[in-house]
Structure formats: structure tokens, C-alpha cells
Amino acid sequence: MGHGIDELLERRDVATLQVELKDMTTVAVADEMSRRNTAEQAVIFRLLDKDRAVQVFEYLDVTHQAELLTGLREARFADLLLTLPDDDRAQLLGEMPAAVAARMMTDLPTDRRTVTAELLGYPAESAGRIMTPVPTVIDVGNSREQALKKLRGRQLRNRDIAVLAVTDSTRQLVGVVNLASLVTAADGTPVSELMNVETHAVRATEDQEVAARLVQEADLLALPVVDHEGRFLGMITVDDAMEILEQEVTEDVYRAGGSEPLKQPYLTATVFDLARKRGVWLLVLIVTAVLTVNVMSFFEDTLASVVVLATFVPMVTGTGGNAGSQAASSVVRALAVDEVRPRDIWKVIWREIRVGFLLGIFLGALIFPFIALIYEWRIGAVMALTIVGICTWACIVGGVLPLIARKIGVDPAVFSTPVVSTLVDATGLVIYFSIAQVILASML
Amino acid sequence: MGHGIDELLERRDVATLQVELKDMTTVAVADEMSRRNTAEQAVIFRLLDKDRAVQVFEYLDVTHQAELLTGLREARFADLLLTLPDDDRAQLLGEMPAAVAARMMTDLPTDRRTVTAELLGYPAESAGRIMTPVPTVIDVGNSREQALKKLRGRQLRNRDIAVLAVTDSTRQLVGVVNLASLVTAADGTPVSELMNVETHAVRATEDQEVAARLVQEADLLALPVVDHEGRFLGMITVDDAMEILEQEVTEDVYRAGGSEPLKQPYLTATVFDLARKRGVWLLVLIVTAVLTVNVMSFFEDTLASVVVLATFVPMVTGTGGNAGSQAASSVVRALAVDEVRPRDIWKVIWREIRVGFLLGIFLGALIFPFIALIYEWRIGAVMALTIVGICTWACIVGGVLPLIARKIGVDPAVFSTPVVSTLVDATGLVIYFSIAQVILASML
Numbered sequence: 001m002g003h004g005i006d007e008l009l010e011r012r013d014v015a016t017l018q019v020e021l022k023d024m025t026t027v028a029v030a031d032e033m034s035r036r037n038t039a040e041q042a043v044i045f046r047l048l049d050k051d052r053a054v055q056v057f058e059y060l061d062v063t064h065q066a067e068l069l070t071g072l073r074e075a076r077f078a079d080l081l082l083t084l085p086d087d088d089r090a091q092l093l094g095e096m097p098a099a100v101a102a103r104m105m106t107d108l109p110t111d112r113r114t115v116t117a118e119l120l121g122y123p124a125e126s127a128g129r130i131m132t133p134v135p136t137v138i139d140v141g142n143s144r145e146q147a148l149k150k151l152r153g154r155q156l157r158n159r160d161i162a163v164l165a166v167t168d169s170t171r172q173l174v175g176v177v178n179l180a181s182l183v184t185a186a187d188g189t190p191v192s193e194l195m196n197v198e199t200h201a202v203r204a205t206e207d208q209e210v211a212a213r214l215v216q217e218a219d220l221l222a223l224p225v226v227d228h229e230g231r232f233l234g235m236i237t238v239d240d241a242m243e244i245l246e247q248e249v250t251e252d253v254y255r256a257g258g259s260e261p262l263k264q265p266y267l268t269a270t271v272f273d274l275a276r277k278r279g280v281w282l283l284v285l286i287v288t289a290v291l292t293v294n295v296m297s298f299f300e301d302t303l304a305s306v307v308v309l310a311t312f313v314p315m316v317t318g319t320g321g322n323a324g325s326q327a328a329s330s331v332v333r334a335l336a337v338d339e340v341r342p343r344d345i346w347k348v349i350w351r352e353i354r355v356g357f358l359l360g361i362f363l364g365a366l367i368f369p370f371i372a373l374i375y376e377w378r379i380g381a382v383m384a385l386t387i388v389g390i391c392t393w394a395c396i397v398g399g400v401l402p403l404i405a406r407k408i409g410v411d412p413a414v415f416s417t418p419v420v421s422t423l424v425d426a427t428g429l430v431i432y433f434s435i436a437q438v439i440l441a442s443m444l
Numbered sequence: 445m446g447h448g449i450d451e452l453l454e455r456r457d458v459a460t461l462q463v464e465l466k467d468m469t470t471v472a473v474a475d476e477m478s479r480r481n482t483a484e485q486a487v488i489f490r491l492l493d494k495d496r497a498v499q500v501f502e503y504l505d506v507t508h509q510a511e512l513l514t515g516l517r518e519a520r521f522a523d524l525l526l527t528l529p530d531d532d533r534a535q536l537l538g539e540m541p542a543a544v545a546a547r548m549m550t551d552l553p554t555d556r557r558t559v560t561a562e563l564l565g566y567p568a569e570s571a572g573r574i575m576t577p578v579p580t581v582i583d584v585g586n587s588r589e590q591a592l593k594k595l596r597g598r599q600l601r602n603r604d605i606a607v608l609a610v611t612d613s614t615r616q617l618v619g620v621v622n623l624a625s626l627v628t629a630a631d632g633t634p635v636s637e638l639m640n641v642e643t644h645a646v647r648a649t650e651d652q653e654v655a656a657r658l659v660q661e662a663d664l665l666a667l668p669v670v671d672h673e674g675r676f677l678g679m680i681t682v683d684d685a686m687e688i689l690e691q692e693v694t695e696d697v698y699r700a701g702g703s704e705p706l707k708q709p710y711l712t713a714t715v716f717d718l719a720r721k722r723g724v725w726l727l728v729l730i731v732t733a734v735l736t737v738n739v740m741s742f743f744e745d746t747l748a749s750v751v752v753l754a755t756f757v758p759m760v761t762g763t764g765g766n767a768g769s770q771a772a773s774s775v776v777r778a779l780a781v782d783e784v785r786p787r788d789i790w791k792v793i794w795r796e797i798r799v800g801f802l803l804g805i806f807l808g809a810l811i812f813p814f815i816a817l818i819y820e821w822r823i824g825a826v827m828a829l830t831i832v833g834i835c836t837w838a839c840i841v842g843g844v845l846p847l848i849a850r851k852i853g854v855d856p857a858v859f860s861t862p863v864v865s866t867l868v869d870a871t872g873l874v875i876y877f878s879i880a881q882v883i884l885a886s887m888l
Contacts, residue, residue: 148627151624151627151628152627152628152630153628153630154628155628156624156628157624158606158607158622158623158624158625158665159606159663159665160624161624161627162602162603162606162623162624162665163602178602179602179606179623179624179627180595180600180601180602180604180605180606180623181602182627183592183595183596183605183623183626183627184595184596184597184598184599184600186596186597216683216686216690219603219683221602221603221606221665221682238665238682238683238686239660239663239682242660242682242686242689245686245690246660246689246781249693250777250781252697253696253697253700253773253776253777253780254773254774254777256697256700256701256773256861257700257769257770257772257773257774257776257861258766258769258770258773258861259770259773259774262774265778265783266774266775266777266778266783266784267778267783267784267788267791267795271795271798271799271802272802274774274795274799275798275799275802275803275806278767278770278771278799278803279802279803279806279807281766281770282763282766282767282770282803282807282835283806283807283810285762285763285766286759286762286763286807286810286811289758289759289762289763290759292758292759292762293755293756293758293759296754296755296756296757296758297755300751300752300755303751303754304751307744307747307748307751307754308744310740310747310754310757311737311740311741311744312737312740313740313754313757313758314733314736314737314740314757314758314761314869314870314873315730315733315734315736315737317758317761317762318729318730318733318736318761318765318865318866318869319726319729319730319733321762321765321862321865322702322725322726322729322862322865322866323722323726325701325702325861325862326701326702326703326722326725326726326862327722328701329697329698329700329701329702329703330698330701330703330706330710330718331710332697332701333694333697333698333710334709334710334711336697337690337694339709339710339711340710340711344711347711351711351715351718354715355715355718355719355722358715358716358719358723359719359722359723359726362719362723362727363723363726363727363730366727366730367730387730391726417700417701417702417769417861417862418765418766418769418770418861421762421765421766421865422762422766425758425762426758429758
């Protein structure tokens with residue numbers, strides 16, 4: 001058996017190794033581990049099911065526990081696991097027991113923490129990746145004095161202990177207590193009286209953005225992160241939440257402007273990088289714009305007989321694009337701050353129909369006399385009606401696309417201005433030429 | 445004299461009253477005040493110069509001080525001052541002495557606080573308007589125990605005391621001390637050893653956004669607000685800072701989409717409101733679009749002889765608009781997060797020239813064979829060269845306009861997509877038709 005494991009470790013055949021370990025007793029696994037170096041111990045431990053891992057960890061004596069923790073943090077172990085393909089790694093790394101996870105993360109420098117969070121099996125962009133491990137939890141049975149005493153003499157950042165996790169003997173999160181409450185309370189008050197039990201908390205696998213938005217909306221200084229069994233792992237502090245929201249806004253702004261977000265600051269990104277991020281979308285947009293070429297070709301006869309119609313094409317597409325992008329940006333923002341949800345789609349459509357129609361009437365009435373005077377009244381009528389039609393249509397398209405995007409799991413910001421305006425361009429031209437053909441029938 | 449003041453108060457001639465008060469002695473002013481009702485006391489006090497106000501306040505006994513504070517908070521007084529025209533009010537209301545201002549704000553409900561901040565003379569959108577008055581300041585001479593004792597038994601929110609202001613006997617801010625430092629320090633440690641003297645602070649008249657961004661960038665839990673003499677007034681807490689930054693982002697997103705920001709959530713705003721916020725900009729944009737009509741008219745002969753040129757007009761303006769909006773959104777965002785400043789304008793231009801040229805070459809090379817095959821090679825060449833020219837030009841325009849906007853004090857977000865694309869439309873058409881005239885000379 002021992003030989004088998006040696007070989008499997010040698011070959012890095014972690015999948016088979018995991019199956020082998022399933023059939024062994026807790027004691028046998030612990031024995032196997034004690035005979036190996038720290039990196040190998042870590043590999044074996046990490047491949048155990050969660051329940052088994054807890055049992056093994058508890059079976060080990062304190063020295064071996066410390067040794068294992070060292071192994072789990074070692075660069076050799078990280079190198080080994082991080083060279084596995086992403087899928088394999090995600091499949092192999094189950095959730096680490098909370099007590100071990102929290103101890104592993106504590107006191108690590110931030111850059112190592114990112115790698116470690118990956119090793120702990122928390123998915124990319126998850127709350128587990130950004131949580132701050134907090135070395136101090138308050139026992140639910142403590143008094144105010146006992147809790148405060150626990151903090152004395154330690155190097156603790158203000159934002160890490162402004163809110164303290166209160167846990168029971170199994171590390172289950174039972175509530176949070178504010179440092180201010182501990183400080184201002186009367187002597188002898190039990191922590192259980194001071195704590196807030198209806199506390200917000202997220203799982204380590206939850207999306208970072210969801211966690212960050214919760215911090216913002218509930219005005220929290222810190223949000224507890226727990227594992228699937230509700231055991232306390234760490235905190236997401238308000239400064240980290242702000243940073244995530246800021247990154248998120250940057251991504252939205254780039255997408256809204258029609259390009260992929262940059263990973264580094266504008267002035268330090270290479271020119272080639274800038275071009276690449278934008279080029280992808282510009283290509284998509286120019287291919288979509290082929291639609292407009294088709295529409296224009298289709299109405300070429302109409303254009304040839306009334307050349308003045310061409311004169312207004314940029315104004316028609318421009319106005320459609322602008323009205324559409326206004327609607328899209330309102331709805332994208334409303335989605336981002338949770339004011340609108342995909343199920344509100346009919347409400348949004350009905351609003352946008354009315355807003356677009358109002359805008360169209362307003363602008364149409366304004367431009368009609370000018371165009372009628374300079375060209376002739378029929379051209380004026382074509383333009384006025386086109387503006388009404390295109391504003392209404394553009395508002396509907398602009399309002400609906402972000403909602404559909406959210407529904408199908410695409411970032412709604414992608415459907416801001418450039419994409420919307422390119423889509424509205426072609427359909428807007430159809431509206432324009434159709435109206436022209438009817439009104440100018442005698443001239444064609 | 446007393447009669448004169450009666451009459452001036454009656455007539456609400458605060459300007460003359462202010463001049464009258466300048467000529468009176470401190471004792472005379474205090475005497476005048478003691479003979480009047482609380483609202484009138486408040487008016488007189490509020491019209492005094494700052495130095496005089498401090499003197500008068502100190503001259504009053506404790507009972508009269510309390511009476512005056514009551515008057516300053518009274519609805520009658522607020523009504524009186526708030527009915528004055530804005531300019532008058534701003535001119536009349538000098539900065540309130542810090543000790544009085546802080547005492548006035550404390551314990552007020554949030555809605556009353558907004559009005560009070562206005563009465564205190566802090567301009568709209570200023571830090572003073574959103575600061576939280578903090579009833580507890582720590583004396584620089586205190587020990588850790590004395591400071592903690594001061595907090596005992598009080599109803600204090602966590603975020604209001606996570607960071608505490610340390611002041612001297614004249615209420616001058618000398619530093620801040622973290623609650624965590626007080627809690628974790630050894631017995632008897634003087635506050636002066638625990639406090640951070642190189643602390644960030646803003647004046648009450650500073651822009652809210654500047655203050656909020658400082659909170660974010662320096663990862664603060666609270667930012668002290670001081671008056672012009674550096675006396676402590678209150679704190680801007682991290683949750684308020686987050687809210688301001690969020691509003692600011694919402695404004696930017698709306699402006700980037702080409703409309704004025706809504707004051708209420710999308711679904712609760714009236715349709716008319718939505719239309720009004722967008723209509724203003726849509727009008728500006730359609731008027732600007734008249735430029736494109738002019739350009740098209742100017743090249744009408746060219747269009748009439750080669751009708752196929754009209755076919756590509758939406759693609760030309762669309763691509764220009766998209767490239768411009770990509771550049772604009774990058775630079776607007778970089779400005780918002782302080783990665784780029786107006787003085788970087790030449791760096792930005794040089795980057796955008798290269799990015800735009802690269803994008804143009806890439807797209808131009810891609811579309812040339814298709815157009816050459818379907819139409820003819822000269823049309824293909826016109827389009828390819830136009831795309832190179834228009835991408836380069838659009839990137840420059842999109843990159844530069846937000847910087848100019850910031851320089852002249854306009855929100856750079858205004859120059860995102862719709863405005864940039866409308867401006868690029870007209871100039872892009874000039875590029876298009878000029879290239880066409882040269883290459884297609886034989887066909888015209």
C-alpha cells in the first residue's frame with residue numbers, strides 16, 4: 001500500500017491517489033502522512049474528503065498539526081498543485097475544514113494569501129479569495145472583559161477588529177459584536193447580550209461582487225465569511241469591498257465604451273494592449289455594421305432618385321444611436337445598483353416606449369420647419385416621422401438588451417452605447433427608407 | 445439702537461443689520477441678544493463675524509449658551525434664513541466657530557442635519573454637509589484609560605468611534621487614534637503615543653467627492669473634517685464616502701450615456717422626467733448633427749455620381765463613433781480614478797495616435813478584400829484608407845476631449861460616447877469624401 005502511494009505521488013497521479021485514500025482508515029492515513037515530508041503530507045491531506053480531513057487533523061498531535069500547516073503553506077506544495085490543470089485542481093480540492101483554513105491564511109503576506117486561497121479551493125472572484133483571515137474570534141460564552149482581554153497586546157488593524165466574529169465551540173458563527181459595543185458596555189456584560197445575531201454573512205464560494213455590494217448596502221465595516229457548514233473563516237473588510245466595487249465600475253465603464261477592460265492603468269498599458277482590448281469589439285461592431293451596408297444597398301434605387309435622402313443618413317443613425325445609448329446606460333446602471341431586475345422587462349419596455357415617443361415628438365416637431373423650409377415639406381415630414389419612429393425604437397432596444405444580457409448571464413454593460421447604436425443603425429435606416437418610400441412615392 | 449435692531453429684524457434687512465452689529469461692542473451684542481427670543485438671538489449670532497461670534501459665545505453664561513444653541517436649531521430660525529436668496533445667505537453666513545457648530549450638529553436627526561449644515565454656511569456638495577458630528581473627542585493629554593472611560597456607557601455607533609479625533613484645549617485637531625489601538629495597548633499608555641499625527645483631514649468647505657476619494661484611496665474608516673483654523677468639526681465615515689462615490693459613478697454613467705443624471709431610481713422617476721433629462725442632450729446632439737448634413741450637402745455632387753459611396757456612410761460614421769467612444773471611456777475612467785491628469789495630454793495624444801493607427805490598419809486590411817471583391821478595388825481602397833484615418837482621428841478626439849473638459853472644469857464624462865461620436869461623425873465624413881475624391885477622381 002505504502003509503495004502504491006509512493007508511486008502515485010511520484011507520478012503525480014492525484015486522481016488515483018484520491019481513490020486509494022478513500023479506502024484507508026483515518027489512522028492509516030495519519031500514519032502514512034507521518035512517514036513523509038511536509039510537502040507530501042500536504043498533498044495527501046488536501047486530497048481527503050472534508051469529513052475525513054477533520055478527523056485526520058484531530059487525530060494528529062500538535063507537533064504534527066503544525067508540521068502539516070507548514071506543509072500546506074510551502075512553496076513546493078503550491079508549485080505541485082498549481083501545475084495541475086485548472087479543472088483537475090478544482091475537482092480535487094474540496095472545501096478545507098474551517099479551522100485549518102483560517103489557521104493557514106493567518107499571518108500570510110497578501111501575495112501569498114492569494115495563492116493559498118486558490119489552494120484552499122475557493123473559486124476565482126469568490127469571497128474566499130479576498131477575505132482577511134482574522135486571528136481573533138470571540139467565544140459566545142465570554143464576558144465583555146474576557147473578550148477585550150483577548151485583544152490586549154496584539155498587533156491588530158483597526159478595520160480587522162472593528163467588527164468581531166462570535167463563534168461557538170465548533171467555530172460556528174453565531175453573530176458579530178462591534179468593538180464599540182464592547183468598549184462602551186458596562187462591566188460584566190456577557191458578549192451574548194451585546195452581539196448582533198441577525199448578522200449578514202457570505203459563503204467563501206460566493207461571488208466577490210455580491211459580497212462587496214452587501215457591505216455597501218448594509219453599511220457594514222466587515223462582513224463575515226463562512227464555509228458551507230456556517231463555520232467562520234474570515235472577514236471581508238470595507239476597504240476591500242470598496243476596491244472590488246471600484247474595479248467593477250471600471251470594467252463597466254470600459255464595456256459601456258465598447259472595449260474590454262484593461263488590467264493595468266491606462267498610461268502604463270502598452271499601446272498594443274490598448275489596441276487589442278478595443279480591436280476585438282471594433283471588429284465585432286464593424287461586422288455588425290455590414291447590416292447597414294445591406295440596408296443602404298437595398299434602398300439604392302430610392303437613394304439614386306432622391307439623393308438628398310443620403311444627406312440625412314448620419315443624422316438619422318446618430319440620433320438613433322444616441323437615444324438608444326441613453327436608454328441603455330440608464331438601465332445598465334439601474335441593474336448595477338439593483339434598482340431594476342430582469343423580471344421588470346415589461347415595465348421597462350412600457351416606460352421606454354413612452355419616453356422614446358415623447359422625445360421623438362419633441363425633436364421631430366423642432367426639426368420639421370427647418371427642413372421643410374430649406375428642402376421641402378415632404379422631406380421635412382419624412383425626417384420628423386423618422387425621428388419619432390427611431391427614438392421610440394432605439395429606447396426600446398436600449399432598454400431591453402441589458403435586461404436580456406443579465407438574464408442570459410452576460411455583463412449588461414456590454415450592451416451599452418456602441419453595441420446598441422450599431423444595432424439601431426441598421427433598423428433605423430429601414431424605418432427611414434420605408435417612411436421615405438411612402439411619403440415620397442410620387443418623386444420615385 | 446435697540447429700536448433700530450428691532451426694525452431691521454422686522455424688515456428682515458439682514459445686510460444692514462450685519463453692518464450695525466459690526467460697530468457694537470461684544471458686551472452690547474450679548475446684551476441685545478439676552479433681551480430677545482431664541483430665534484432672534486440666533487439670527488443676530490449668525491450675522492456676527494467669526495471672531496466676534498466666539499467672543500460673544502464665551503461671554504454668555506451657560507444658560508444663555510444653551511438657549512442660543514436651541515435657537516440655532518429652531519425651525520423658526522431655519523425658516524427665516526432659508527427664505528433668503530441663496531447668494532445672500534451664502535454671503536451672510538460666515539463659518540461658524542467649531543465648538544458651536546459641532547454642538548449644534550450633535551444628536552440631530554439626519555434630515556435636520558442637512559438643513560443645519562446649510563445654516564452653518566457649508567456650501568452644497570461640501571464635506572461639511574455630509575460629516576457626522578461626533579460628540580466624543582479625545583484630549584491629547586489623556587491616557588489610554590481616560591480615553592476609554594470617556595466612551596463608557598454612551599450610545600455610540602461603531603463607525604463613529606472606530607477612529608477618534610485627538611484635539612488640544614483649543615479644539616485643534618492634532619491627530620487621530622484608532623479604537624483598536626486604545627483597546628490593544630498596555631495600561632497607562634498616553635494617547636499621544638498611540639495616535640497617528642500624520643493624519644488626513646479635510647476642510648468643511650472641501651468638495652464631498654474629494655473627501656470620499658481620499659477615504660477610499662487611503663483605506664480610511666473615517667476622515668476628520670476641520671474648519672479653516674484646523675478645529676475639529678466631525679467625521680466623514682466610510683459608509684457615507686461609499687455612497688457619495690456610488691452617486692458619482694451613477695452620474696458618470698448617465699453622462700457617458702448622453703443624458704443628465706436622474707435624481708431618483710429609474711423605475712420611480714416619471715416618464716416626463718426621464719424624457720426631460722435625455723431630451724436636453726438629444727437636442728444638443730441633433731443640432732450638432734446638422735454639421736453632418738452640411739458635410740453631406742457639400743459633397744452632394746460626389747454622392748450623386750457615385751451613389752455606392754452613400755452605402756458606406758453609416759459604417760464610416762459608426763466606426764468613427766465607436767473608436768472615439770472607446771478612447772473617451774478609457775480616458776474618462778482614468779481621470780476619475782486619478783490615473784491621468786490634464787497635464788498628461790501629450791502623452792495621451794501620442795498613445796491614441798498609435799492605438800488608432802494600429803486599429804485602423806487592422807480593420808482596414810480586413811475589410812479591403814471584401815469590398816474590393818464585391819464592389820471594386822478603388823472603393824475598397826477608399827474604405828480601407830478612410831478607416832485608418834477615421835480610427836486615428838476618433839481616438840485622438842476621444843482621448844483629448846475629456847482632458848480638456850477637466851481642464852475647463854466640466855465633468856469629463858459629458859464627453860463620453862454620444863458627444864464624441866456626434867463630433868467625430870462630421871469630421872469623419874470629411875475624411876471619407878476627401879479620400880474618395882482623390883482616389884475616384886476618374887469616376888467623378
